[in-house]
Amino acid sequence: MRSTLFSRRAALVLSFSVLATGLTACGDDDPVAPPALTITETAAGSAQLSTLVSALTAAGLTQTLNGTGPFTVFAPVNSAFSALPADVVQRLLETGNRSILTKVLTFHVVPGRITASQLQNGQTLTTVEGTTLPVTVANGVVTVGGARVTTPDISASNGVVHLIDGVLLGSMDIVDNAIVRGFSSLVSAVTTAGLGTALRGGNLTVFAPTNAAFAAIPGGAPTTAAALTPVLQLHVVGTRALSSQLTNGQILNTLLTGSNLTVGLTSGVRVTGPKNFATVTAANIVAKNGVIHVIDTVLLP
Incomplete structure (x- = not known):
């Protein structure tokens, strides 16, 4: 009986040995799939x-x-x-x-x-x-x-x-857009006037003068916060207005109390302020908190 038990144990050990050898062989012969990439x-x-x-x-x-x-x-x-x-x-x-x-x-x-x-x-x-x-x-x-x-x-x-097939830019606010689109004079003016926070919130329309427009201001661009603030406020409307929503003769209330802009559509898109007018040269730069229309002249209060 002992001899029989020994024989069975030996056979069992041999079986596991053969199985282990077979698994090892399979592991060596079959390529293991690499982990997925991040x-x-x-x-x-x-x-x-x-x-x-x-x-x-x-x-x-x-x-x-x-x-x-x-x-x-x-x-x-x-x-x-x-x-x-x-x-x-x-x-x-x-x-x-x-x-x-x-x-x-x-x-x-x-x-x-x-x-x-x-x-x-x-x-x-x-x-x-x-x-x-x-x-x-x-x-x-x-x-x-x-x-x-x-x-x-x-x-x-x-x-x-x-x-x-497109880069999603909808997370950029108005100030972000002004920075990456190269409106350096406008960004500098906004910073000096301390209006950055205001232009990052709300749901606004900004008529953004180009750098050339700032350079063309008679007598030079204002340099103090007190002088810049009313100028900038005149360029900001408190609601979002795409170009398709503008109508001829429309009055836009700006953030400058008591001063409005009048829309003209007879020759392109024009906005007229208290002292001068500007032509929209690029429209509908959509931002997270509004829309930007590029203009060729700085509007003066």
């Missing part, structure tokens, strides 16, 4: 996302998108960045504008893993930046914030990436 690594490996990777690096967000997540990233392809004015992209990547760039990039990121099949028409997504993104689904085409999803559901270890 979102940052996925973007870095795509030739279509090199500009986005440069932006993430400039904003110091590469490690964030290497993190646990999960995240859903709507990733603008290189051609989306190329569609923006080159000087806008250049200013976004400048060190001094890192906070604006971070605001723009985190507007493309939504917490959680959301696949294309989970996106629904009329849905709103709350981004990491805090502003919401509207979703439209029509005839099989998905758009977020006005940009079309061109390649959905690129899986990553910490989320999912959807390629889009």
Whole structure:
């Protein structure tokens, strides 16, 4: 009997030994699938996302998108960045504008893993930046914030990436837009007058004079807060008005008490103030808190 038990034990040990050897052999012969790449690594490996990777690096967000997540990233392809004015992209990547760039990039990121099949028409997504993104689904085409999803559901270890054909700028307020679009004289005047906070809130329309317009002010541009404040207030309307909402002869109430602007549409778009008028040269730069219309002359109170 002891001999029989010994034989059975020996056979059992031998069986485990053979099984272990077989498993080891399988492990050596069959390649093991590498772990999925993170979102940052996925973007870095795509030739279509090199500009986005440069932006993430400039904003110091590469490690964030290497993190646990999960995240859903709507990733603008290189051609989306190329569609923006080159000087806008250049200013976004400048060190001094890192906070604006971070605001723009985190507007493309939504917490959680959301696949294309989970996106629904009329849905709103709350981004990491805090502003919401509207979703439209029509005839099989998905758009977020006005940009079309061109390649959905690129899986990553910490989320999912959807390629889009536009850069989403809806998180930038009026002051951010003025900075990245090169309205340096206007930004300087707003800073001197202490109106930055006011122009980052509300729902406003700003008629923004170009740098050349400030340079052309008779006698030179004002330099003190007391002198600049009424000038700037004359350029701000307390409600959002796209160019399509302007009518000929319309009166716009400005933030300068007692002073209004009159809209003229007989020869382009013109706004007339107490002392002079200006022509709109570029309309409908939409911001988070309103809209900007570029004008060629500084209006004087």
